[in-house]
Amino acid sequence: MKAWRKAAAALGVLAVLVFLIAAPLGLKPYGIYILSLWAVMTVAALGLNITLGYAGQISLAQGSFVGIGAYTTAILTTNGYPFVAGFGLSVVLCFAIGWLLGYPALRVQHHYLAFVTLAFSTLCFLVFRNEEWLTHGVYGISGVPRPSVLGFSLASSLAYYYFCLVGLVLATLAAWWLIRSPWGRAFVALRENPLRALSLGVDTRLYTLMAFAIGSTLGGIAGTLYAPLVQYIDPSPFALGLSLNLLLMVVVGGSSAFFGPYLGALVAVLLPEWLRFTGGLYLIVYSAVVVLLMVFCPTGLLGLAERLFRSAALPRAAALDDSRAETPK
Amino acid sequence: MTPILEVRGITKSFGGILAVDSISFEVQSGEILGVIGPNGSGKSTLFNCILGQLRPTAGEVRLEGKPITGLRPSHLNRLGVSRTFQLLQVFPELSVRENLILAGQEHQGSMLSRLVGPRDAGLSEAAMRMIEFFRLGHLANEKAGLLSYGQQKLLDAAMAFMAGPHLVLLDEPAGGVNPSMLSALRERLRAINEEQGATFVVIEHNMEFVMSLCQRLVVLAEGRIIAEGPPDMIRRDAKVIEAYLGD
Numbered sequence: 001m002k003a004w005r006k007a008a009a010a011l012g013v014l015a016v017l018v019f020l021i022a023a024p025l026g027l028k029p030y031g032i033y034i035l036s037l038w039a040v041m042t043v044a045a046l047g048l049n050i051t052l053g054y055a056g057q058i059s060l061a062q063g064s065f066v067g068i069g070a071y072t073t074a075i076l077t078t079n080g081y082p083f084v085a086g087f088g089l090s091v092v093l094c095f096a097i098g099w100l101l102g103y104p105a106l107r108v109q110h111h112y113l114a115f116v117t118l119a120f121s122t123l124c125f126l127v128f129r130n131e132e133w134l135t136h137g138v139y140g141i142s143g144v145p146r147p148s149v150l151g152f153s154l155a156s157s158l159a160y161y162y163f164c165l166v167g168l169v170l171a172t173l174a175a176w177w178l179i180r181s182p183w184g185r186a187f188v189a190l191r192e193n194p195l196r197a198l199s200l201g202v203d204t205r206l207y208t209l210m211a212f213a214i215g216s217t218l219g220g221i222a223g224t225l226y227a228p229l230v231q232y233i234d235p236s237p238f239a240l241g242l243s244l245n246l247l248l249m250v251v252v253g254g255s256s257a258f259f260g261p262y263l264g265a266l267v268a269v270l271l272p273e274w275l276r277f278t279g280g281l282y283l284i285v286y287s288a289v290v291v292l293l294m295v296f297c298p299t300g301l302l303g304l305a306e307r308l309f310r311s312a313a314l315p316r317a318a319a320l321d322d323s324r325a326e327t328p329k
Numbered sequence: 330m331t332p333i334l335e336v337r338g339i340t341k342s343f344g345g346i347l348a349v350d351s352i353s354f355e356v357q358s359g360e361i362l363g364v365i366g367p368n369g370s371g372k373s374t375l376f377n378c379i380l381g382q383l384r385p386t387a388g389e390v391r392l393e394g395k396p397i398t399g400l401r402p403s404h405l406n407r408l409g410v411s412r413t414f415q416l417l418q419v420f421p422e423l424s425v426r427e428n429l430i431l432a433g434q435e436h437q438g439s440m441l442s443r444l445v446g447p448r449d450a451g452l453s454e455a456a457m458r459m460i461e462f463f464r465l466g467h468l469a470n471e472k473a474g475l476l477s478y479g480q481q482k483l484l485d486a487a488m489a490f491m492a493g494p495h496l497v498l499l500d501e502p503a504g505g506v507n508p509s510m511l512s513a514l515r516e517r518l519r520a521i522n523e524e525q526g527a528t529f530v531v532i533e534h535n536m537e538f539v540m541s542l543c544q545r546l547v548v549l550a551e552g553r554i555i556a557e558g559p560p561d562m563i564r565r566d567a568k569v570i571e572a573y574l575g576d
Contacts, residue, residue: 178444181444181446182430182431182444182446183443183444185423185430185431185434186431188420188422188423192420192421192422192423193418193419193420195414195418196419196420198401198406199406199411199412199414199418200411200488201406201435201436202431
C-alpha cells in the first residue's frame with residue numbers, strides 16, 4: 001500500500017516534469033517568459049515556505065532577497081564578471097543578511113515579526129532606489145547578459161527557460177533533502193512548540209537563524225535567475241508587493257505542504273495572465289478568487305486536495321477503525 | 330556520594346512577591362522525590378528555576394556537583410536533565426515516532442551530521458522501543474495531535490526519557506489523566522526507575538499517585554519547605570495538614 005503510493009507520487013512528479021519540459025515548445029516568447037517567471041518565483045516561494053511554512057517564522061521580506069540577488073547578479077555581470085560570481089556572491093550575501101534578519105525573530109513573533117521584516121523590506125527598497133552609485137537608482141540596470149553553460153549560449157528565451165527549470169529542480173531537491181532531514185523535524189518543532197523543543201535539547205536559536213538564512217538564500221538564488229531573465233532591473237519589482245505576493249503563493253498553495261509553493265506560484269503568476277480577457281476587471285476577479293479560497297480553504301490548495309482525497313477515502317477508513325476496535329476483545 | 334541534584338537557597342521574587350524563599354534540598358541518584366504543596370506554594374516556579382526557564386534571584390543549582398544555575402534549557406537537556414510539562418506539550422503535526430526521534434536527535438552528532446546524515450538520525454529502533462515500552466505501539470505512525478489526552482501524557486513522558494536522561498523532572502504527570510491510564514503511567518515510571526536507575530522529581534496534586542510513587546516528599550507552602558520525609562510521615566504531619574486544610 002505504502003509502496004504503491006510512493007510509486008504513484010514518483011509517477012506524478014515525473015509526469016509534471018515531462019509536461020514542464022514539453023510545455024514551452026508550442027508557446028510564443030511571452031508564454032515562455034511567463035513559464036520562466038513561474039519557475040523563478042517558485043524558487044523564492046520554496047525558500048519562504050521553509051522559513052514560514054516549516055519553521056513558522058513570518059517574513060515580509062522575501063521579495064527583498066530576490067532583489068538583493070537580482071541586483072548583485074546584475075551589477076557583477078554588467079561589469080564583466082561571470083554569472084557564477086553573481087550567483088556565489090548572492091548566496092553568501094543573502095545567507096548572511098537572512099541570518100541577521102533572524103535575530104529579531106528571537107525576540108518577537110507573529111505580527112510583531114511581520115512588522116520588523118516589513119521595515120527591512122522598505123529599507124532594501126530605499127537602498128535599491130536611492131544608492132545610485134551602486135544601483136543606478138530609478139534608471140535601473142539594463143543589458144544584463146544571459147550566461148552560457150559549457151559554451152552553450154542561453155540567450156534564447158527557450159534555452160533560458162530550461163536553465164531556470166534546472167535551477168528549480170536543483171532547489172527542489174535541496175529543499176526536499178533539508179525538510180526530510182532531522183533539521184526539517186527541528187523546524188517543525190520550532191513552529192509547533194518552541195518551549196518544548198528547547199526542553200528537548202533543540203537549539204531553537206540556531207535553528208531559527210538557520211531557517212531565515214536558508215529561506216533567504218533561496219530568495220537570493222531566485223533573484224540571480226530573475227535578473228538575466230528580464231535583462232533589465234529597476235527597484236519597482238522588489239517593493240513590498242513582491243514580498244506580499246510571495247507570501248500569497250505560500251499561503252494559497254498550502255504552507256508547510258512541500259508542493260504548496262508550486263501551485264501558489266501558478267496562481268500568482270499565471271492566473272493574472274489567464275484573466276486578461278476580463279480586461280479591467282482582472283484584478284477584481286483575481287482578488288475575489290483568492291478571498292474565496294482563503295475563506296473556504298485556509299489550508300490552501302493542497303489542503304483542499306487532501307480534504308477531497310480524505311473524504312473519498314473515508315468509508316474505507318471508518319471500516320478500518322471498526323475492525324481495530326473489535327480486535328482487543 | 331555526590332547527590333545528583335543539589336538545590337541550595339534558591340530564591341525567586343517577582344517584584345515584591347517572594348514566590349520561592351530560600352529553598353534547599355538534595356536528590357540522590359535513583360531516588361523518586363515528590364514535591365507537593367497547595368496551589369501557589371511555588372512548586373512550578375521552583376521547577377522553572379532549576380530548569381533554566383527562570384533565572385533565580387539568589388541561590389545555586391548543582392548537577393552531580395557541577396553548577397548549572399542559569400544554563401539554557403537546551404544546554405541543560407543535553408547534560409541529561411529532562412522534563413515534562415504541566416500542560417500537554419507534544420508536537421501535534423508530527424507522528425508519535427517522529428516526536429520521539431526529535432526528542433533524541435539533538436543529543437548525538439553535530440549540526441552537519443543532522444543535515445547530511447540519515448533522516449531518522451539512526452533513532453528509529455530506539456524510538457520504537459520507547460513507544461512499545463509506553464504501550465503506544467499501535468499508534469506509532471499516527472499524528473500526536475490525534476491521540477487521546479492520556480495517550481499524549483504517556484507520549485510526553487516517553488519523550489522525556491528518550492535521550493536516556495540522568496534526571497527527569499515531571500510537572501503534574503497525573504493531571505487530567507483517567508484512573509486506568511494513571512496506573513499505566515505509574516507502573517511505567519516505576520519500571521524505568523528500577524530497570525535503569527533513573528532519578529525523578531515529581532510535582533503532583535494527586536496525593537494517592539504521589540504517595541504511592543515517591544520514596545520521599547518535600548512539602549512547600551508559601552514558597553518555603555514546611556516538611557520533608559517519607560510519605561507515611563508526611564501524611565501525619567500537623568503542619569502539612571494545616572497547610573492543605575487551612576486554619
